[in-house]
Amino acid sequence: MTRRLILISAAGILAIFLALPVATLLGRAVGSGGLVAAVGSPAVLAALSLSLATTAASLCLIVLFGTPLAFVLARRRFRGSGLVETVVDLPLVLPPSVAGLALLLVFGRRGLLGGALDAFGITIPFTALAVILAQVFVAAPFYVRAARAGIAGVPRDLEDAARADGASEAGVFRHVMVPLALPALGAGLVMSWARSLGEFGATILFAGNFAGRTQTLPLVVYAELGSADLEAAIAAATVLVLAAVGVLVAVRLARRGRAVDLASAG
Amino acid sequence: MTRAPSWPAAGILALTAVAVLAACGSAIATSGTMGRTVLTVFAAASLADALAATESYRSATDTTIVLSTDSSTTLRTQIEQGAAADAFLAADTANPDTLAAAGLVDGDVVPFAGTLLAIVVPSANPAGIASPFDLARPGIKVVAAGARVPISSYAMTLLENLATLPGAPAGFVAGYAANVVSHEDNVRAALAKVELGEADAAIVYASDAAASSAVRTIAISAQANVVATYAAVVPTTAVAPAAGHAFIKWLAGPDGQAALARFGFEPAP
Secondary structure, eight states: OOHHHHHHHHHHHHHHHHHHHHHHHHHHHHHHHHHHHTTTSSHHHHHHHHHHHHHHHHOOOOOOOHHHHHHHHHOOOOTTTHHHHHHHHHHHHHHHHHHHHHHHHHSSSSSSTHHHHHTTTTTOTTTTHHHHHHHHHHHHHHHHHHHHHHHHTSHHHHHHHHHHTOOHHHIIIIIIIHHHHHHHHHHHHHHHHHHHOOOOHHHHHHHHOOTTTTHHHHHHHHHHTTTTHHHHHHHHEEEEEEHHHHHHHHHHHHHHHSSOOGGGGG | OOOOOOOOHHHHHHHHHHHHHHHHHHHHHSOOOOEEEEEEEEEEEHHHHHHHHHHHHHHTEEEEEEEEEEEEEHHHHHHHHHHOOEEEEEEHHHHHHHHHHTTTTEEEEEEEEEEEEEEEEETTTOOOSGGGGGGGGGGGOEEEEEEEEEHHHHHHHHHHHHTTTTTOOTTTTHHHHHHHHEEEESHHHHHHHHHHHHHSSEEHHHHHHHSSSSSSOOOTTTTOEEEEEEEEEEEOSSSSSHHHHHHHHHHSSSSHHHHTTTOOOOOOO
16 A cells, blocks of 8 residues: 555656646746737737748648658668668757757858858848758657658558559559558657747757747747746747647547557657 | 556665665765855856856855856846845846845845947958948848847947947948847857857957957947946845855955956946
């Protein structure tokens, strides 16, 4: 009985530790009434629309380039495929500030490619493009990993059956593989979006902080704290918490809806 | 399909947890230094180098200084939220005054240093900035600090002073504002963007400019330049307020002033 008590209290301590800060934040936001006022503030609205626009662009790039990469990793064994998988996973464990610094060293004005881009009149740092690149860098692995597992989980027999019935390779991809892998692709996409939306470290280093241009919601949280405006910071944070909760609920629903085991896709 | 853990397993789990906690606890305890005074200083980012070089004070008083540097406004917010600081050294008088007005200060607001402003450009000066008026030239990338960071109000005064000088371009202040590409969290972050060459120019403290070998300064006429006043307080959140008062007294005294002067600071105006 005591051991059971120890187990439950140890488990409860961590659960409470994880829940309490977020619950307090939401409580402050609702209780002070500042949420309604601050969500209507120009800084938060501008950041919200910038966050939505940049994450939408990031997701397009991630799907466009991530799906072929996931397909290759799922279906082709080649020399160095392990290395490619490691490279894809790396941003998951890198501190975002490292990602921001590394992006600066490549795309900065004095960076590896920055000089060549400058010659074409393209400067990336301090622009919305820098925000998008930072988001793609940190968030793409979530989609690629999920999509790779989803594609790998499609039974080859079904594809072969479709081919035997005269389906082209493109037809197999469109009508067999994508529908069967869809829950995994969707879950990966949603996680990717959440990570893009929450991206902070790489953005502030690489894209800077300019309201309406590069200041996304997480940067508002930080900037408003620096301006001693706690209420605005809490409001922006609340929007992010609600988005994160929405994402997790969406992933759970997607998981329940299909028999495909998405746990293996994480 | 996970099974509920068996009770012996739970026991081992609990023991492991206790062992880990004990190890963490002892690690935290030994990281403090025995018998020495530990002084927690919250300081404006621009003071980072000068405070890192206060060995004479530390050895003379047997003090370990734990330093947290950021924008003065960020630090003030942290103190308002209960962060324990034995001394708060701000790059202005407004932030300490705000704390004092809220009753969060033990004793007086002590002005202890001043510094002029400087315009810095990367050593290579890719934008070819030759005079302060070039800051308003279209196409220049300027990084600034956030609106509530102390440097920004000094910089605004400087810009307004420059705009009144003979030869100032029309709409100088607006031209400068249009060139700002980022509002960095503190003045050191703005300086870093210039050092990296990502920005063409920034207005920083003369003490920051002196500390960096990767930037050049553009001369500002003495009649337009602005002196920033640094002021210190002991917050009521202090764990060792006596040590905080002693340190601020030292900073404002001859030895502290000499230490600050080595990093380009001047006496408080």
